[in-house]
Amino acid sequence: MKIARASLLVAHLLLLSGCTGDPQSALNAEGPSAMELRGLIFLFVAVCGVVFILVMAVMVWALVRRKNQAPRRPQTERSMGRAVGAAIVATFIVITLLTIASFYTTRSIDWREADTATIVVRGQQWWWQFTYLDADPAKTFLTANELHIPVGTDIRLRLEATDVIHSFWVPNLTGKQDLVPGRENELTLHASKPGIYRGQCAEFCGLQHSHMALLVIAEEPEDYDRWLEAQRSAAYEPTDSDAVAGKLVFMNKPCAACHAIRGTGAAGTSGPDLTHVGSRSMIGAGLLENTRGSVAAWIADPQTLKPGNNMPLVPLTGEELRQLSAYMSELR
Structure with missing residues (x-):
């Protein structure tokens, strides 16, 4: 049992260190949706950084000016009122623009057109089930916890949950989307280059929520087709x-x-x-x-x-x- 626990620790260290592929980060974007989200993050950081610098500058200026200023006069009070009013208007404008940018970024992620058949992602406690649909029912198959996709293709995911609310999140490729029992949500997945991308459930779903990871394996189309054919086949008869x-x-x-x-x-x-x-x-x-x-x-x-x-x-x-x-x- 000690060996098993040691293996568990090593596996988690490998996953967190990025040894299974690119480091898991929304800033290390490898797909169109992730790139749009990264741009939104940079926009928020830049705007908030400018606002912080301006606020600090005004505060320092006000402290220095107050120290050397004579008792307040009516015109000084009116100037301060105008400054506060301008700050309120600027705050409203900044928040409105950031809200609009966030809305359109999210909308562009949700409304991407998929090129291939849908993959059904079903959240379980605490693992992931993937159903690769096909027009021929005989070619439909199930797998678990590792999602294979072809590079350079928009893949439509249909998100479902069996028990409680889960959340599908692969930071390098796309944003979060909830899986809600009794409701179907959709998400588009796209990888710009081959690699192994780690994801996880991003909504607390019970005791083993932190142990509900998944891997997205993005492959060249010909490698993906070979994988599909292998997965569609029945289990191999053992020889050993x-x-x-x-x-x-x-x-x-x-x-x-x-x-x-x-x-x-x-x-x-x-x-x-x-x-x-x-x-x-x-x-x-x-x-x-x-x-x-x-x-x-x-x-x-x-x-x-x-x-x-x-x-x-x-x-x-x-x-x-x-x-x-x-x-x-x-x-x-």
């Missing part, structure tokens, strides 16, 4: 003897009641689809690096690693755990 035995463990234990693996009898819907779980870089919504040891630690005691999550403790022998982790690692 431990993995073959692990498949039997999975099917005979409660695992198959909660998780789906296409091409097998497992068709559960309450947990992430595991058809190609071995191809993902992280498990537990960014909690641990996806290694066989991490998978075994998660299966052995998910409540210690992520207290409150919906995966129950499944009693397994050491041999069954070894076999099951081998099977999960082969699902690529």
Whole structure:
């Protein structure tokens, strides 16, 4: 268990340091929406900086002038009144202009036209489910926590929530948008260059809110098409003897009641689809690096690693755990 906790710490340090790709920052914009938001941030900082400097200058001038000034006269009082009135008008104008700039920036983000099929993003406690829709239902598939998109293309996301309000936020690519139970919101995602961009839930959603991360993997169109074809296929049949035995463990234990693996009898819907779980870089919504040891630690005691999550403790022998982790690692 100490090894699992150490792996958890290393994974978080890697994510926060930006080792999975570009540093997570709204100022490190790599998409049109993020660039517009960055411009809005710079505008706010510049205007507020100028206002701060002017206020400080006027305050210093007033203090110096008051020290050397004779007793107030009526004309002095009138001058001060005009100055205060001018300041109120200037404040109103600045706030109005910033509000208009904010409105149009937000509107331009929400109304971008998407070029490709919609991806349904569903927030769960505490992980992300992605459904890649296709006109042919046989080509529609589900994955979890890692969102692949082609570079240079506007991707329309349909945002939904199962349980509580979540918020989808990938700072490098776009702004925040809430996922509200019973309501569909939309967001456009666009990456200008290949890379791995970290995001997370930005709305407090319960005990493990801070452990609800996601990765957006932006790929060249040809690489994305290859990934799509691989994900649409059924799960690979295991070849390693431990993995073959692990498949039997999975099917005979409660695992198959909660998780789906296409091409097998497992068709559960309450947990992430595991058809190609071995191809993902992280498990537990960014909690641990996806290694066989991490998978075994998660299966052995998910409540210690992520207290409150919906995966129950499944009693397994050491041999069954070894076999099951081998099977999960082969699902690529």
